[in-house]
Amino acid sequence: FRMIYTKPQILKPSRSDVLMMTPWFAPIVWEGTYNSEILNEQFRRRNVTVGLTVFAIKKYTVFLNKFLETAETYFMVGHRVNYYIFTDRPEEVPKVPLKEGRNVVVLQVQNYPRWQEISMRRMELINSFSQQRFINEVSYLVCVDVDMRFNDQVGVEILSNLFGTLHPHFYAAERQSFTYERRPASQAYVPRDEGDFYYAGGFFGGTVMEVYKLTKKCHEAMMVDKAKGIEAIWQDESYLNKYFVYYKPTKILSPEYLWDDDLGRPEILKKIRFLALPKNHAAIRNK
Ligand SMILES: CC(=O)N[C@H]1[C@@H](OP(=O)(O)OP(=O)(O)OC[C@H]2O[C@@H](n3ccc(=O)[nH]c3=O)[C@H](O)[C@@H]2O)O[C@H](CO)[C@H](O)[C@@H]1O
Ligand SMILES: [Mn+2]
Numbered sequence: 001f002r003m004i005y006t007k008p009q010i011l012k013p014s015r016s017d018v019l020m021m022t023p024w025f026a027p028i029v030w031e032g033t034y035n036s037e038i039l040n041e042q043f044r045r046r047n048v049t050v051g052l053t054v055f056a057i058k059k060y061t062v063f064l065n066k067f068l069e070t071a072e073t074y075f076m077v078g079h080r081v082n083y084y085i086f087t088d089r090p091e092e093v094p095k096v097p098l099k100e101g102r103n104v105v106v107l108q109v110q111n112y113p114r115w116q117e118i119s120m121r122r123m124e125l126i127n128s129f130s131q132q133r134f135i136n137e138v139s140y141l142v143c144v145d146v147d148m149r150f151n152d153q154v155g156v157e158i159l160s161n162l163f164g165t166l167h168p169h170f171y172a173a174e175r176q177s178f179t180y181e182r183r184p185a186s187q188a189y190v191p192r193d194e195g196d197f198y199y200a201g202g203f204f205g206g207t208v209m210e211v212y213k214l215t216k217k218c219h220e221a222m223m224v225d226k227a228k229g230i231e232a233i234w235q236d237e238s239y240l241n242k243y244f245v246y247y248k249p250t251k252i253l254s255p256e257y258l259w260d261d262d263l264g265r266p267e268i269l270k271k272i273r274f275l276a277l278p279k280n281h282a283a284i285r286n287k
Pocket of ligand 1: 057118203236
């Protein structure tokens with residue numbers, strides 16, 4: 001067995017235009033900074049299974065077909081994958097042809113009238129299924145929005161104990177302009193002089209144990225706020241951001257992993273791997 005590739009160069013960093021490491025030594029994943037062959041070999045040896053959780057409640061089932069089709073092309077190619085599809089409309093889950101080692105698991109759940117509540121309740125549901133089921137079936141969970149399509153490789157380079165993704169609107173922004181929850185009465189409150197990055201609600205994950213802990217804390221914080229009649233400014237995303245200030249991710253995904261073409265395509269993006277789909281809010285939300 002041989003592994004042939006160009007050796008790493010200590011005096012020639014692979015990227016000089018972006019931060020590749022946080023001050024707490026978590027890698028930030030950008031194209032050009034890692035070698036997939038090495039990583040694939042390491043994860044294949046462990047025979048890792050990855051769970052991809054996605055919610056398609058009410059009208060959002062329309063997104064499943066493109067989501068699953070593109071995931072079959074780009075998500076964790078060559079590895080074992082379980083798609084966990086949470087839905088209130090199991091009959092609307094499309095039958096997409098799957099490659100070997102990949103399964104769709106449909107989990108029927110209730111819906112809520114408000115889209116904000118649907119988005120937030122993902123924390124509670126991921127938490128309870130982690131304990132009941134995911135812990136026995138997968139090593140890692142990847143938790144994403146459904147109104148998205150894969151557009152390039154998303155592989156094992158993202159996996160780590162706990163990971164979050166830089167929000168495409170704020171990756172270059174100053175702390176003061178992050179849209180953290182700023183009301184001290186909320187459990188999601190982050191003071192103006194704290195916080196590292198602004199993370200997207202639509203792409204986080206880690207080991208089942210770490211995702212269990214994260215979703216438990218976020219759900220509990222939401223319930224404390226709810227009892228006081230408070231809902232954080234960006235719902236689950238606000239609670240996630242609060243969590244990451246105090247429980248720092250061990251890996252961070254660059255905006256390659258969650259992009260929105262409304263922002264154009266800046267030079268630093270060598271790949272666009274996971275892309276927001278335009279959606280007509282009036283036609284799709286609360287339907
Ligand atoms: C890309 C990204 O970072 N998106 C985040 C952003 O909004 P978005 O505007 O992207 O929120 P969204 O409408 O996509 O809702 C979040 C997710 O909840 C699910 N859903 C929602 C409504 C519904 O009727 N049915 C349904 O299934 C679905 O999986 C959807 O992708 O902010 C939200 C909270 O405000 C969440 O933190 C999202 O993760
Ligand atoms: Mn979305």
